[in-house]
Amino acid sequence: MTRITVMVDGVSYVDDVEARTLLVYYLREKLGKIGTVVGCDTSNCGACTVHLNGRSVKSCSIFAIQADGSEITTIEGLARDGQLHPMQQAFHDNHALQCGFCTPGMIMQAIDLLGDDPDPDEQRVREGLEGNLCRCTGYQNIVRAVLDAAQKMKPAASAPDEMSTRQPSAVAGGGN
Amino acid sequence: MTALHSRAIGRDLLRRDGRLKVTGTAPYAYEGPLGKPAYCHLIQATIARGRVTGMDTTSAQAIDGVITVLTADNAERLASTEDNELAVLQSDEVAFRGQIIGAVIAETSEVARHAAGTVQVTYAQEPHDVELSVDRADLYKPYKINPAYPTDTADGDVAAAMASAPVTLENTYTTAMYHNNPMEPHTTTALWDGSLTMWDSTQGVHSARSVIARVFGFDHEQVRVVCPYVGGGFGSKGTPHAHVVVAVMAARATPGRAVKLALTRQQMFFLTGYRTPTIQKMQLAADRDGHLAAIALDVVEQTSRIKEFAEQTGMPTRSMYAAPNRRTTHRLAALDVPVPTWMRAPGECPGMFGPEVALDELAEQLGLDPIELRIRNEPSVDPDSGRPWSSRNLIACLREGAERFGWAERDPAPGVRRQGDWLVGTGVAASVYPTYRMAVSTATLRYERSRYVVEIGAADLGTGTWTTLPQIAADALGVDVDDVDARIGDTDYPIASVAGGSSGMSTWGSAIVEAARAFRDKFGTDPADGDEAEGSVSPPTGKYAMHAFGAQFVEARVHADTGEIRVPRLLGVFAAGRIINPRTARSQFIGGMTMGLSMALHEQSVLDPRFGHVVNHDFADYHISVCADVGDVQAHWIDEYDPHVNAMGSKGIGEIGIVGTAAAVVNAVHHATGVRVRDLPVTLDKVLAQLTPN
Numbered sequence: 082m083t084r085i086t087v088m089v090d091g092v093s094y095v096d097d098v099e100a101r102t103l104l105v106y107y108l109r110e111k112l113g114k115i116g117t118v119v120g121c122d123t124s125n126c127g128a129c130t131v132h133l134n135g136r137s138v139k140s141c142s143i144f145a146i147q148a149d150g151s152e153i154t155t156i157e158g159l160a161r162d163g164q165l166h167p168m169q170q171a172f173h174d175n176h177a178l179q180c181g182f183c184t185p186g187m188i189m190q191a192i193d194l195l196g197d198d199p200d201p202d203e204q205r206v207r208e209g210l211e212g213n214l215c216r217c218t219g220y221q222n223i224v225r226a227v228l229d230a231a232q233k234m235k236p237a238a239s240a241p242d243e244m245s246t247r248q249p250s251a252v253a254g255g256g257n
Numbered sequence: 258m259t260a261l262h263s264r265a266i267g268r269d270l271l272r273r274d275g276r277l278k279v280t281g282t283a284p285y286a287y288e289g290p291l292g293k294p295a296y297c298h299l300i301q302a303t304i305a306r307g308r309v310t311g312m313d314t315t316s317a318q319a320i321d322g323v324i325t326v327l328t329a330d331n332a333e334r335l336a337s338t339e340d341n342e343l344a345v346l347q348s349d350e351v352a353f354r355g356q357i358i359g360a361v362i363a364e365t366s367e368v369a370r371h372a373a374g375t376v377q378v379t380y381a382q383e384p385h386d387v388e389l390s391v392d393r394a395d396l397y398k399p400y401k402i403n404p405a406y407p408t409d410t411a412d413g414d415v416a417a418a419m420a421s422a423p424v425t426l427e428n429t430y431t432t433a434m435y436h437n438n439p440m441e442p443h444t445t446t447a448l449w450d451g452s453l454t455m456w457d458s459t460q461g462v463h464s465a466r467s468v469i470a471r472v473f474g475f476d477h478e479q480v481r482v483v484c485p486y487v488g489g490g491f492g493s494k495g496t497p498h499a500h501v502v503v504a505v506m507a508a509r510a511t512p513g514r515a516v517k518l519a520l521t522r523q524q525m526f527f528l529t530g531y532r533t534p535t536i537q538k539m540q541l542a543a544d545r546d547g548h549l550a551a552i553a554l555d556v557v558e559q560t561s562r563i564k565e566f567a568e569q570t571g572m573p574t575r576s577m578y579a580a581p582n583r584r585t586t587h588r589l590a591a592l593d594v595p596v597p598t599w600m601r602a603p604g605e606c607p608g609m610f611g612p613e614v615a616l617d618e619l620a621e622q623l624g625l626d627p628i629e630l631r632i633r634n635e636p637s638v639d640p641d642s643g644r645p646w647s648s649r650n651l652i653a654c655l656r657e658g659a660e661r662f663g664w665a666e667r668d669p670a671p672g673v674r675r676q677g678d679w680l681v682g683t684g685v686a687a688s689v690y691p692t693y694r695m696a697v698s699t700a701t702l703r704y705e706r707s708r709y710v711v712e713i714g715a716a717d718l719g720t721g722t723w724t725t726l727p728q729i730a731a732d733a734l735g736v737d738v739d740d741v742d743a744r745i746g747d748t749d750y751p752i753a754s755v756a757g758g759s760s761g762m763s764t765w766g767s768a769i770v771e772a773a774r775a776f777r778d779k780f781g782t783d784p785a786d787g788d789e790a791e792g793s794v795s796p797p798t799g800k801y802a803m804h805a806f807g808a809q810f811v812e813a814r815v816h817a818d819t820g821e822i823r824v825p826r827l828l829g830v831f832a833a834g835r836i837i838n839p840r841t842a843r844s845q846f847i848g849g850m851t852m853g854l855s856m857a858l859h860e861q862s863v864l865d866p867r868f869g870h871v872v873n874h875d876f877a878d879y880h881i882s883v884c885a886d887v888g889d890v891q892a893h894w895i896d897e898y899d900p901h902v903n904a905m906g907s908k909g910i911g912e913i914g915i916v917g918t919a920a921a922v923v924n925a926v927h928h929a930t931g932v933r934v935r936d937l938p939v940t941l942d943k944v945l946a947q948l949t950p951n
Contacts (some may be wrong), residue, residue, distance in 0.1 A: 101367055110366060115288045116281020118488070120440050121522040125876035128440060157279035161879065169279040173271065175841050178846060180719025181278030182440040183489030188279065207884040215438045216489050217719050218846055218851040220884045 085149040089114065090158025098145045104138075105129045107145035108155060116156040116185050120214070126215030130186035130193075131155045137193035139186075139212075156185035159192075167191050168230045177226035179217035187213050191227045200231055261770065262362035262668055265731040265738035265893050271838045273723045273743075274486065278820060283486040287519055289456035290445035290656060297507040297518040298369035298549050299529060300359035301375050302351040305385035305869025306593045309349045309358050313377040317361055321935060322368035325510055326376065333479030334473025341563035342596045343472050345499040346506070352594045353562045354869040355527025358504050362516060385593040386870045389559045391429075396557060396588040399567040401465040403603055406569050410641065413582030415540060415930060418551035421610070423540035430611035431936045432919075433861040434459055434871070435532040436879060437600045439490020439718075439935060442522060443529050445501050447508035448515040450552030452479040460469065460490045462714045463747045468497045469505060470588055483744035485719045491852075493529045493601030493717075495757045500528055510537050526874035530598025530861060533558040537611030547623050548631045549580035554612060556587045561596040562756075565589070568597065569604030571917075573689050574612050576802065579636035593869055602912035605690050611770070613686035613920030614935065617927070627685055627924070628655045639802030647801035649899035650689060650832035654808040657895055658685070658830040662810040671947075672931030676764040679814040682929025686920035688807030692763065692902050695754035700768040702730065702776045704784040708740055711772070714753040714788065715745040715765045720911055721841030722761060728837055729905060730768040735782075751791065759805075759909025762837060763902065765813075770904040771862045784823050801901045805908040807831035809850065809917050813925035820945030822926060824854055825888035827918070834899045834908035846892030849914020855882035856891075856915070858923035861938050 082097040089112055098107055108114040108131070117140060120128030124142040131140045132154040159166040165173065168188050178184040187210065192210035194201065201209065206227045207220075215223060277283040284290075302309070314326040345357050354506025359376060363369035402408050419425050430479035444749060446456040453475065459465040460484040462742030463711065470480050504518040520528060542551035554574040576902035600606070613723045620627040632652050638645050655695050667683055668674070674681040698712040711730045717723050723743055731738035744750055754764045780788045797803070829850050836842045861878040862871045873879045892914070897905040919937055927933045932947040 099367060101371075104587060106366060109938045112320070115284070117284070118281075118441070119519070120286075120442065121876045123522065123875045123877050126440065126522075134546045156279075160280055165276070165279065173275040175843055176272065177276075178272075178275065178278050178719075179721075179844055180440065180487060181274065181283050182285065184278050185281045204885075205764040207887070211883040212883075214440065214881060214883060216438055216852070216881065217844075218855070218882065218887075219848060220887045221847055221890050222844065224884060235417075 083146050085146055087148050088152045090155055092120040099142065100146055102145045102255065103141055104143050104145050104148050105140035108140060114155045114157055118182060118185065120182065120254065128183050128186040128189055130189040130213065132189060137190050156188060167233045171230035171233065175222050175226035175229055177219055177222040179219050180181065183213060183215045187215065188215055194227065195231055195234060201226065260906060261493040261732045263732055264498040265728040266835065266837050266905060268728065268838065269840055270724055270728065270738065272721055274717065276715060284439055285486055285488050286444040286446055286456045286458040286484060289515060291448070291515040293364050294446065294515040294517050295364065295511050297360050297362050297516050298356050298373040299503065299524060300356060300361065300373045301431060302346050302356045303817070304351055304380050305325045305354040305384040305387060307351050307380050309351060309378060310381050312359060313378040317372040318374040319677055320368060320372045320375070322364040323372045324362040324364065325358060326361050329505060329508065333509065335472050337471050340597055342499055342586035343854070344671060353561060353593055355501050355595060357503060357528065359506060362507050362511060362756045373832050384431065385396045385869050386738070387592050387594050387864055388455055388866050389534055389590050389592065391557045393590050396590055399565060399587060399589050402567040402569040402587050406572060408588045410575055411584045413812045415551045415553045415582045418542040418582040418639055423551045424543045424622055426541040426615055426622065428615060428618065428935060429537055431539045432535045432610050433937050434864060435600060435860050436526055436857060436862050437493035437530065438525065439489030439491055439493060439613045439874055439882065442520045442525060443494065443498065443500060444519040445504035446515055446517045447504045449508040449512050453505060454481045454483065454507065456483050458487055458494055459484050459497070460487065460494045460716050460718060460757060461753070462746060463752045463756045463853040465497050466748050469501065473505060482748045483746065484716065486717055490655040491601040491719045492603065492757065495599050495755055498529050505760050509538040512660040521878060523874050526862065526871045529597050530596060532607065533560065535568065535570050535607045537570065539611045539615040541615055543619060543623065545623065547625045547633045549634045551582035552578060553584040559590050559592050559594060559597065561594050562591045564596045566597045566599050567608065569609050570608040572604045573608045575641035576639050576804065577687065577689060578634040579614065579640060580634065583640065598773050601849065602690060602916050605912070607739060609686065609689065609917045610920050610937065613917055614923050617684065617924040619931065628659055628664065631655060631687060634825055642801040642802050644800065647803040648897060648899040649804065649806060650895055650897055651806040651894050654830040654832050655805055657893065657904040658808040658810050658828060661830065661893060662828045664810065671928050675817065677736045678817050680817055680929040682812050682925045682927065684813065684921045684924025685809045686809050686917040688809055688917035690759055690805050690909065690916055692803035692805060692908040693758040693760035694767060694794060694903060695760050695764040696796045698753045698768040699751035699763045699774040699791055700765065701751050701789060701791050702772040703789040704786060706786065708742055709734055709736060709814060710742045710744065711769055712744045712767055713752040713768060714750045715761060717745060718756055720761065720837060720845060724841060725762060725837045726765060726769060730769050730773060733770040734777065760913045761882055763909060763946040764794050766905050766907065767903045768792055803902050805831065805833040805910065805913050807913050807917065809921040811921040813922060814930050815926060815929045817948065820941030820948060822858060822939060822941060824922060824945065827854060829892045829914060831894045831913060832897045833894060833910045833913065834897055834902055835906040836894060837905065837907055843892050845910045847912040849892050849912060850890055850892065850918050851882055851887055852914040853918020854887065855921060856937065857919035858938055860950055
């Protein structure tokens, strides 16, 4: 077991984790962050995408211990005081989801994409989301949602700095 | 039946589960509200046929955190082993590679998975046989095809028509093996405390309950199945597979403590069903004006040696076009392979590939426009049953699509349009899907704290049920849709049919309409709190042939040097009765079309005959379309109201979008290049081999 300290969705956690524990299972099974889901096990589908220190990662592809000292934002940490993040709102408004299983990862990756390119064209969005699979498949509306969010997030068009406004609200062990 | 006055039906309403899904708070089956669960990981056979002669679980048992290891030696005996797929851990026999031969229950998912890998298994291996071909001597005629259609049909004399007609075509087309691959892996969380609660990722909580109760010999009252949200299903979650039985066994081995079992993506390729590959021998005979004299489709496909599933691939050929001489047959090879099952539009999806490509080839032979060829063979009644159509607007779809797509300017000559390095072409194909209404479903309608509440054990696979059922209830009651709540996905609610065959809205909606009428008859327009009425669906009368129709148009671009295929445009027009919610409906159509594109260009499960398993059993190698593979995908529909199908006048829309898409892609690739590919998927190697160098 190795002790790690992470801040997840604005809350600081100190936990002992096994070296083999993947970040996604730490988030889900230890911290109860069930909004981040597992879709493929091979880092192809993107359903488990979260932000690690402000950049998107597929949380099935890194170990929890690699996240030691990091700030992590999951889909559950995007909304503020009941107010959806503009990307969440855009996915909702544009019907950019059906079964919803790919949605958390799509939203997290789309926010990262706008961080790199605040005003992407359609092709850029399509290519930027190529690591996220939707089987239902709602790609048309997903692309529309991302373009819509890009417009709504102007002029402060960089990806929102999720942690800058947030102080740790508690220090907690994630034991369940 | 009396038509509903439509106020909420037809409105473009936001989906009610949207907020939960964009915030990651919709609970899927893995997220049962539990204390400290145990975790289960499966052990699978590494041979395709034979017997397990020994399983040494000593090392696994010794691992800290392992609770127990289930094998055929210690697993409980099931009450019913009639369904061989579900008779798991009941004998030492191995019938296909990847079959479940054990399971580890442990304190954490990591321990369970690790321990499963340490179990030493010995086998008595026997030669296996997994290769489908038309030449097999053991092809057999199943008693029926899915779900209960006649295996073969024949009218007139196809052979005589083929011998005498001026224009004939005889070709063989193949579709690949496909895996459903919903994004949410199949998952069951099970809790046994004298009765069973299962949070199961399923397309039907009541049918799942019924199957599990039968297998274990439980009373229905002992089993509760909960599934408010499903991360996609596409048929593979239509009925419980073997892992659900193991999850229940595991729960019973740890009474009072819930057990979570999530299949890995790789495991799904062995255990949760797939679409059989099909070999389709197609015959067409026509006069010089394109009137069909004969249409015949002889299908060869596979099933598992332990359980029969006969895909109804010939069904659409029975009804699509008029011809005096007609034949369909189905022959199966029972192989040492996993059990095939429903996958989005079973029957129609593969069964509209061969015929719709063949029609395109016939049109070319005749020098006739492929749309005109289809119009000339429009049947006035259903050629299969002889019944009148409840409504059939295929021609309207073809014409509307042609108009929207710009078909009129099309030069029919193949392989003559080049833009830079790209060869450009367009293609068309028809779509069809039967309009089913299941025989059993009941809804309860209650007035509760000044709101109307509908309860029914229906499922929302992403289709929009949470949103559309209140729309139907609102119109049936004559109230505002905002005053109606729906509760679904739980066997505590009245019985609902499985979400399959695009029958959900027709079936559950009909029950809701009956419940609303009973409610108004009983309580009038001023009900008291707690007033409640029930209504049930009635079976279809059988007077009409009921189908939805559609037409799909594709633009394909093929790179002249590399053979790379891109599809910048897909356009579908559908005639599917009254559309309950245009927002959720469009998404269903487009989703089906995109999955059809994926089938056309990317998808193929490659079975290794040496080892009997699908080699590309993960998303790294089983390719499905991504955002960047899709261009402009449009779905439209014509204004159709069908009074014969149900009180809403609606037809099912979840599956028709995938029907015909692959044929339209192949036809467009041919128009672009002059190369006719008859075997899916259309990959660049198949095109490039025949592209004329220039």
